[in-house]
Amino acid sequence: MSYSLIQRRIKASILYADASARNISASAGTVIPFDGFHDLVGSASAGFSASSGVISLPAGYWYVLKGSVQARFADRSGHVKYIWKDDSTNSDLGRRGTLIMQEQSQLFGGDEFAVCVVDATAGSVDIKLAVESIANVTSLNNTTDQRVAGWIRAEIWRITG
Amino acid sequence: MHQAPQTPKIAELSWSGTPSGATYTYSMSVDQQTSSFVTVSSGTDITLSRGHYYAIAYIDFTRTASTTNNEIYWHLDGSQIGMRGGSDHYQNESNDNPEATFSVDSSATLTLRQTAWSGSAITLTSHCKAFIWRVDK
Numbered sequence: 353m354s355y356s357l358i359q360r361r362i363k364a365s366i367l368y369a370d371a372s373a374r375n376i377s378a379s380a381g382t383v384i385p386f387d388g389f390h391d392l393v394g395s396a397s398a399g400f401s402a403s404s405g406v407i408s409l410p411a412g413y414w415y416v417l418k419g420s421v422q423a424r425f426a427d428r429s430g431h432v433k434y435i436w437k438d439d440s441t442n443s444d445l446g447r448r449g450t451l452i453m454q455e456q457s458q459l460f461g462g463d464e465f466a467v468c469v470v471d472a473t474a475g476s477v478d479i480k481l482a483v484e485s486i487a488n489v490t491s492l493n494n495t496t497d498q499r500v501a502g503w504i505r506a507e508i509w510r511i512t513g
Numbered sequence: 514m515h516q517a518p519q520t521p522k523i524a525e526l527s528w529s530g531t532p533s534g535a536t537y538t539y540s541m542s543v544d545q546q547t548s549s550f551v552t553v554s555s556g557t558d559i560t561l562s563r564g565h566y567y568a569i570a571y572i573d574f575t576r577t578a579s580t581t582n583n584e585i586y587w588h589l590d591g592s593q594i595g596m597r598g599g600s601d602h603y604q605n606e607s608n609d610n611p612e613a614t615f616s617v618d619s620s621a622t623l624t625l626r627q628t629a630w631s632g633s634a635i636t637l638t639s640h641c642k643a644f645i646w647r648v649d650k
Contacts, residue, residue: 362648363520414547416523416644435640446525447571447642461600462573462640463610469525469545469644511547512520 365394365510369407369419370503376492384421384434384481384492384504396510406439406480412512415470419481419506420449424494428456432486436468439478445470448484481506519648524551526559526643528570528625532583532634537627539585541643550647559623564647569612570625573640574600577633584629587613590621593628600635616650 369386376385383405389397399410409415423432435448446468452458470477490496493504524546530539538557552560568587584599595613611625625643627634 361518363518414523447573447640450573457579457601459577459579460575462638463571465571467571467642467644469523469547471545471547511523 363512365396366392367394367397367400367508367510368392369400369402369506369508371405371493374493374495378432378483378486378489378492380483380485382483382486382492384419384483386481386504386506389508392507394510400508406478407506409470409472409477409479410510411472411474411476413472414511415472415477416467416509416511417446417470417479417506418465418467420464420466421451421481421492421504422494422498422501423451423492424490424496424501425453426488426490428453429458430488431458431460432489432492433462433484434481435466435484436470437480437482439480445479521547522550522647523547524645524647526551526553526645527639528641528643529637529639531636532627532630535627535630537634539625539627541625544642551645557624559645561617561621561623561645561647563617563619564650565614565616566623567612567614567646568595568623568643569610570598570643571610571641572598572600573638574635575638576600576635580631581633581635582631583627583635585611586626586628587611588624588626589613589615589617591624593626618650 370388371385373385385405389400391397431452436445449466450462525544528539540556582601586593598611
């Protein structure tokens with residue numbers, strides 16, 4: 353399956369990861385429990401695995417990952433920030449994503465996507481999407497009024513270096 | 514004309530700066546790239562060779578008042594290109610990222626600039642990253 357003609361001309365596999373858990377209680381440090389991988393372009397998903405949300409990126413490639421969460425806020429001041437981390441060092445990768453209510457101005461802000469580029473050309477790399485800070489959130493992957501919110505997801509581009 | 518599939522190149526950059534006026538050019542530094550195709554000169558100027566490009570600058574900030582808003586665009590050889598970004602999508606209750614797709618025939622200079630403000634600057638955090646994608650032309 354391919355997005356479009358132009359993407360068929362790019363040598364990359366594109367897949368997305370999701371999390372089957374629902375109504376996830378979260379606090380700072382919570383690892384998003386990704387556990388499913390689905391092909392969008394190409395057929396690379398079979399090579400991916402996750403354990404307790406830690407995604408193992410197969411060796412031999414560069415990767416671009418874009419992750420975001422779904423949350424139900426307890427009130428308008430709710431927020432959650434999350435960032436990709438190298439599981440072996442717990443160090444941050446790329447930039448964090450920030451989820452706030454669009455209608456509620458805050459004294460902080462940022463795009464909702466946590467984005468990183470990972471060099472796994474020399475060996476597989478284990479990464480995770482972890483909550484950096486969270487407040488006034490009922491739960492993640494919340495099932496109330498879900499029809500308008502989507503789910504936790506990550507887009508993964510696998511690129512030959 | 515048919516073109517063989519090709520591998521995209523991707524560069525990750527950090528951007529930073531503290532505007533003192535309505536217009537300002539942000540500093541850029543290369544964090545990593547899948548193969549070398551991006552260089553930065555004079556602290557602000559991204560030098561690009563012939564190719565097709567997509568550039569996006571993700572914003573992350575703090576501010577002292579919710580009315581503090583900045584507008585940001587990519588510029589190619591000094592000309593504004595692409596979609597507007599900024600805090601509160603420049604006074605409209607959301608955050609968005611400047612994005613642009615463009616082609617370069619020989620070489621060009623890409624910069625990221627604040628183009629308008631509400632009278633003061635947002636404070637950028639270390640999570641302001643730009644990603645530039647390239648394929649051959």
